[in-house]
Amino acid sequence: MANEFFEKTKKYNIHFTYNHKLQIKNIIKHLYIKYKKTINELLNSDNIKEILNNKNLNSVQKGEKIFQELHKLCYPELTEFNHKTKKLCDKIYNSTGIKVLLPQNFEGNFLIIQLKIQSYKQLIEKFEKLKNNPEIKKLLKLINTGE
Numbered sequence: 001m002a003n004e005f006f007e008k009t010k011k012y013n014i015h016f017t018y019n020h021k022l023q024i025k026n027i028i029k030h031l032y033i034k035y036k037k038t039i040n041e042l043l044n045s046d047n048i049k050e051i052l053n054n055k056n057l058n059s060v061q062k063g064e065k066i067f068q069e070l071h072k073l074c075y076p077e078l079t080e081f082n083h084k085t086k087k088l089c090d091k092i093y094n095s096t097g098i099k100v101l102l103p104q105n106f107e108g109n110f111l112i113i114q115l116k117i118q119s120y121k122q123l124i125e126k127f128e129k130l131k132n133n134p135e136i137k138k139l140l141k142l143i144n145t146g147e
Contacts, residue, residue: 096129
């Protein structure tokens with residue numbers, strides 16, 4: 001089935017990374033088993049058709065967006081969780097200048113804090129901003145409880 005998918009997308013000159021190709025093979029198989037979605041149904045869905053026909057996207061961007069769309073179809077809860085955590089991480093970075101990273105595949109209920117400082121004063125200032133940031137509490141609750 002996956003070979004059919006890649007064959008049918010060739011005419012759009014789409015570039016998929018090796019990792020995406022491997023994942024897409026599993027996703028297509030899963031979507032067929034779970035939802036009986038055929039390759040034609042996937043390629044004719046509104047979101048995929050829009051990506052395929054978007055002349056503003058290059059081949060790499062189309063590959064990335066199609067992968068994201070297929071991933072969202074296959075794993076809607078994980079995709080939503082990822083979206084929520086990314087949004088909170090971005091808010092934290094924008095308000096504090098501190099980058100918050102999550103463990104790969106959300107395997108762990110901890111955060112990784114990354115910051116750039118040039119002085120002890122900057123360190124204290126950043127920690128004060130972080131300490132008073134409501135988004136960090138929301139993010140910790142989300143990764144610990146899923147809510």
